Amino acid sequence: MTDSIERPTIVEAKAITKRVETQEGELVILHPVDLVVAQGESLAITGASGSGKSTLLGILAGLDLPTSGDVIINQQIITHMDEEGRAKVRADYVGFIFQSFQLLPGLTALENVMLPLELRGDKQARSKAENFLTRVGLAQRFQHYPQQLSGGEQQRVAIARAFACEPKILFADEPTGNLDSHTGEKIIELLFSLNADQGATLILITHEERLAQRCQRRIQLAAGELVANENSATNKQD
Amino acid sequence: MLSFHLLKRNWRSGELKLLSLSIILAVTVLAAISVFTSRLQSTLINESNSVLGADAVINGSQLHNPEWEALAEEANVKHTRAVNFASMVFAGDEMHLASVKAVDAGYPLRGHFEISKQAFTFEASAIQKILQGPAQGEAWVDSRMLPLLKIKMGDQVYVGELPLRITHVLIAEPDSSSPFSMFGARLLMSYQDLPATQVIQPGSRIEYKWLLSSDSQSDLQNFLKKLKPQLSEHQAIRDVNDSQERVGRTLQTSQQFLLLTAVIAVLLAGVAISIAARQFSERHTDQVALMKSLGASAAKVRQLYFFQLFILAAIASAIGLLIGEAMQQLIAISVQKAYQIRLGDAQWLAYLRSYASGFICLIFFALPALWYLPSVSPLKFCAAN
Numbered sequence: 110m111t112d113s114i115e116r117p118t119i120v121e122a123k124a125i126t127k128r129v130e131t132q133e134g135e136l137v138i139l140h141p142v143d144l145v146v147a148q149g150e151s152l153a154i155t156g157a158s159g160s161g162k163s164t165l166l167g168i169l170a171g172l173d174l175p176t177s178g179d180v181i182i183n184q185q186i187i188t189h190m191d192e193e194g195r196a197k198v199r200a201d202y203v204g205f206i207f208q209s210f211q212l213l214p215g216l217t218a219l220e221n222v223m224l225p226l227e228l229r230g231d232k233q234a235r236s237k238a239e240n241f242l243t244r245v246g247l248a249q250r251f252q253h254y255p256q257q258l259s260g261g262e263q264q265r266v267a268i269a270r271a272f273a274c275e276p277k278i279l280f281a282d283e284p285t286g287n288l289d290s291h292t293g294e295k296i297i298e299l300l301f302s303l304n305a306d307q308g309a310t311l312i313l314i315t316h317e318e319r320l321a322q323r324c325q326r327r328i329q330l331a332a333g334e335l336v337a338n339e340n341s342a343t344n345k346q347d
Numbered sequence: 348m349l350s351f352h353l354l355k356r357n358w359r360s361g362e363l364k365l366l367s368l369s370i371i372l373a374v375t376v377l378a379a380i381s382v383f384t385s386r387l388q389s390t391l392i393n394e395s396n397s398v399l400g401a402d403a404v405i406n407g408s409q410l411h412n413p414e415w416e417a418l419a420e421e422a423n424v425k426h427t428r429a430v431n432f433a434s435m436v437f438a439g440d441e442m443h444l445a446s447v448k449a450v451d452a453g454y455p456l457r458g459h460f461e462i463s464k465q466a467f468t469f470e471a472s473a474i475q476k477i478l479q480g481p482a483q484g485e486a487w488v489d490s491r492m493l494p495l496l497k498i499k500m501g502d503q504v505y506v507g508e509l510p511l512r513i514t515h516v517l518i519a520e521p522d523s524s525s526p527f528s529m530f531g532a533r534l535l536m537s538y539q540d541l542p543a544t545q546v547i548q549p550g551s552r553i554e555y556k557w558l559l560s561s562d563s564q565s566d567l568q569n570f571l572k573k574l575k576p577q578l579s580e581h582q583a584i585r586d587v588n589d590s591q592e593r594v595g596r597t598l599q600t601s602q603q604f605l606l607l608t609a610v611i612a613v614l615l616a617g618v619a620i621s622i623a624a625r626q627f628s629e630r631h632t633d634q635v636a637l638m639k640s641l642g643a644s645a646a647k648v649r650q651l652y653f654f655q656l657f658i659l660a661a662i663a664s665a666i667g668l669l670i671g672e673a674m675q676q677l678i679a680i681s682v683q684k685a686y687q688i689r690l691g692d693a694q695w696l697a698y699l700r701s702y703a704s705g706f707i708c709l710i711f712f713a714l715p716a717l718w719y720l721p722s723v724s725p726l727k728f729c730a731a732n
Contacts, residue, residue, distance in 0.1 A: 197644070199642040200643070213634050224638070
């Protein structure tokens with residue numbers, strides 16, 4: 110499947126829903142959502158708190174399963190796979206950037222970036238990690254622990270970690286959510302600059318208008334429903 | 348390899364120190380006690396064969412009937428005799444209530460003496476094994492008698508009226524148990540010298556031993572069967588089985604006591620392992636969630652953590668074993684000095700058991716806390732979760 114500009118589809122959601130049982134009865138987190146993301150596209154998922162953005166992101170990334178519907182990543186139906194299969198898809202295609210950075214406190218910046226490469230058995234883990242840390246401007250911080258780094262620097266390490274594996278799809282959950290405006294701006298620049306080099310598909314959740322506007326397309330969720338799916342008017346992606 | 352890297356990083360961050368210290372403690376205590384007990388066991392087993400100095404002994408406060416000697420020879424049973432008593436031993440102005448043993452030619456029928464020219468030695472090169480007792484006019488004494496009487500090798504001591512020259516110190520002897528051994532240091536002399544000491548008088552408290560052995564156990568048993576009805580109420584037959592049984596009971600009691608101590612120590616270490624493992628597990632929930640979101644499967648996570656713990660247990664158990672070995676060596680040296688005995692070698696099984704205890708402790712005390720780690724959800728970091 111391809112999109113309007115003939116790029117192959119990398120992520121597709123077909124009528125995915127998410128419902129959970131609570132004491133008050135069934136809670137619908139996601140109503141049927143259909144979504145197609147083309148390879149190399151950047152997509153912002155926006156919406157109010159509790160609108161189902163993170164649930165959708167978790168399902169698209171194969172971290173969670175929908176109650177119904179299918180998710181297809183690079184032509185593989187991951188909703189038909191077991192956890193082992195989905196883990197393999199994540200390892201092969203997916204990178205993450207989390208709102209709270211999620212760096213391991215016992216590891217240095219370099220080791221944090223090396224970790225996903227080591228998990229893949231990459232023999233060049235150290236040199237690749239050094240390269241990406243240098244690219245995010247932390248060449249002097251290899252041996253620093255997360256608690257010795259500022260919030261912006263920690264997010265840079267997290268970005269280096271996400272890009273070091275050269276994922277086809279990069280999921281980011283509020284990547285500037287824990288940063289001040291100035292630092293957030295720099296992180297956005299860095300994220301899009303690296304993404305332009307790598308050509309990855311970027312799917313991110315954000316509350317920030319300026320970040321959403323940097324993406325080629327944005328979708329909006331409200332109470333678990335897809336209420337808007339539009340190309341960004343001011344697409345500034347390089 | 349990644350497990351090893353992760354282990355190094357986790358160690359550096361201090362998360363594994365309590366866990367490894369607990370394993371080291373458990374293995375150290377078990378190694379010290381079980382290796383020492385094993386040495387004790389091997390010593391007692393080795394010595395039980397020569398503990399009587401014969402296959403059987405007629406023990407009593409009366410001398411055996413000399414007519415029995417001819418009967419023994421007819422029955423193809425070898426015999427010799429020994430006498431135990433307590434007596435003051437003099438050297439100049441110094442005196443000591445010694446445990447004296449006088450042995451006849453041919454003594455011991457089983458086992459051997461270990462003697463040395465150097466007092467207080469355990470060096471194998473300085474120790475001589477010998478199959479017969481002192482010659483007439485000579486005495487072999489416990490090392491501690493030399494400082495007690497302020498004498499040295501070659502000096503004379505008096506047993507009753509008889510001067511004897513100290514020619515060797517006695518390191519080990521068969522049949523070392525005697526009711527008089529509690530009195531003081533051992534002095535071994537020739538049976539032929541006994542009359543000249545004039546210490547044995549009517550009413551003296553003496554233990555006579557008539558030692559018997561035979562190449563044929565049936566000959567010996569037949570002879571003992573014939574002899575039994577002729578024994579007085581002051582005489583009794585002791586054989587190797589009695590001796591081994593007694594040694595076995597003593598050993599079992601001491602082993603049980605020591606192992607109980609070890610079990611308590613291991614249980615305490617186990618509690619520490621359990622607490623440390625729970626802390627480790629709580630701290631690693633995020634790490635596991637992150638690894639899974641990065642594409643590590645539950646099986647991969649399990650393998651990474653189990654290998655880390657396996658390497659940790661292997662290293663900590665080895666350190667525990669080394670410390671335990673050093674501790675048991677210290678205990679053994681103290682015991683050897685205090686009781687003038689030489690301990691045998693430990694069985695390799697004792698080392699293996701101690702080493703394995705580190706892994707067993709980890710399996711029983713740490714695994715329950717760590718078991719759920721691989722099943723941590725990678726969704727942990729998603730806000731909606």
